[in-house]
Amino acid sequence: MSVYTRIERDELEQFLTEYSIGELVEYEGISAGIENTNYFVTTTQGQYVLTLFEALSMDELPYFLDMTAHLADEGIPCPHPIPDNNNHYLRKLNGKPAAFVTRLKGINVINPNIEQVIALGSQLGCMHVAGQGFKQSRDNARGLKWWVETSKKVSSKLSDDELKMLENEIEFQKLHDRSDLPTGIIHADMFRDNVMFTDNTLTGIIDFYYACNDVLLYDIAVTVNDWCSTEDGSLDEEKTIAFVRAYHEKRPLSEQEHSMWPVMLRAGALRFWLSRLHDLHFPRDGELTHTKNPDAFKNILLHHREHESLILKLWP
Secondary structure: OOEOOOOOHHHHHHHHOOOOOOOEEEEEEOOOOOOOEEEEEEEOOEEEEEEEOOOOOOOOHHHHHHHHHHHHHOOOOOOOEOOOOOOOOOEEEOOEEEEEEEOOOOEOOOOOOHHHHHHHHHHHHHHHHHHOOOOOOOOOOOOHHHHHHHHHHHHHHOOHHHHHHHHHHHHHHHOOOOOOOOEEEEOOOOOHHHEEEEOOEEEEEOOOOOOEEEEHHHHHHHHHHHHOEOOOOOEOHHHHHHHHHHHHHHOOOOHHHHHOHHHHHHHHHHHHHHHHHHHHHOOOOOOEOOOOOOHHHHHHHHHHHHOHHHHHHOOO
């Protein structure tokens, strides 16, 4: 959600004439995130988020917009895309695919408490259940193939020990068959900056543009790695168990998922170590951009590699 494409006021005013959401009052760029250009837009009828898609194409985007519309209609607190005057969610602005979505209330939490962790676990379970009714499908663009390609790209930037660990982890992941694990729509990026709360009430899940159809347990692992990890890369026992238990109440987990829990936690840590390495060493230009520290996920991966027996105990 960085600003890569600058929008002038007159351009936005003209764009708004294609919608029935009022006239422009004010707008401002959103600095958090790294993939797309986002603006908060206030009109005479309400508040919205305008997204200009920097990488995804017009052909790829209907999956995401239709999927979030489906989830919102099923009661999941995510942004609902706004149709234009021709009932289309997607248009072009300044040469980029663009869409308005509803702006949700609440704020991000930096240090989530146990009640917030439980609320997110429960909502992720609800989202995975609701997603079973969505019939479109999309492969995970940040899966094994991307891991291999990106590892080659960043390899010259790593120490010998880091490169050895990276190559070893990719080989480890290749050895584990996940084809029998439950699959469905996953968010794949459920970090603290993509979830909003009002006090302890979860009011919004945003930024679904890594969403895809993949192993549901992987989505749990990605979320737990961010929400339940401590500064040294270990998992907070109380938060992890509480999160998984809250999820389990909405979508019961299997013994097979339990046995694959350490593998999926490592997969989630690997994916974000790689993406942060890539963003650090091959940054994109933008007005307001944030580059996150890769070492946080390297440390999480190191811990998961060394404490499999402990991780297996962090289960409801």
